[in-house]
Amino acid sequence: MPNLEKLFENNRNWAKGQLADDADYFRRLSSLQSPQFLWIGCSDSRVPANQILGLAPGEVFVHRNIANLVIHTDMNCLSVLQYGVEVLQVQDIIVCGHYGCGGVRAACENAQLGLIDNWLRNIKDTYSRHWAELEGIEDIMARSDRLCDLNVLAQVHSVSHTTIVQNAWRRGQPLAVHGLVYSLHDGLLRDLAVRITSPDQIEDIYTMVA
Ligand code: CO
Helix, strand or coil: CHHHHHHHHHHHHHHHHHHHHCCCHHHHHHHCCCCCEEEEEECCCCCCHHHHHCCCCCCEEEEEECCCCCCCCCHHHHHHHHHHHHHCCCCEEEEEEECCCHHHHHHCCCCCCCCHHHHHHHHHHHHHHCHHHHHCCCCHHHHHHHHHHHHHHHHHHHHHHCHHHHHHHHCCCCCEEEEEEECCCCCCEEEEEEEECCHHHCCHHHCCCC
């Protein structure tokens, strides 16, 4: 596997470095993880959760997919959410989009790309709900970046609409859902100033009582 040789070398050096700093490092981490944060972000290789947040292994539970979507039929994302909330007891769920997102940009256009068109349809639905505002933005990059914001807001609500999150609130578990956007240009996170911490903040039709 010549293509992977460099990776194994990197890995050996990294493990050695960790042990040099803290001889107990792997023994401690292998016995438990108790991250405070769940990150739901884009698969984009330029948006690595741990590095952006300055967090070490063990400090953030991560789910990534194209364009950071939380779809209520996606067993993968829902399983991560359930495990994160109910077992790991994370306190903060961060939905993080990023400007220049290829998935969001593709959803603004009309070309067929294959299977992924079905995934991106969810972003087109958000576009449709905010059609007047988005069509009013002439510059296609600026329009796509505004859709990145709107997509994050929609996913924050989607997380909050799950029974997983609503049941946690009803049990009295402290749990906040946040919406952030990352800029590839300056490496900085922007807070979209949405923070949902109770069922009172969601539309009545989506509240569900066990
Ligand atoms: Co992206």
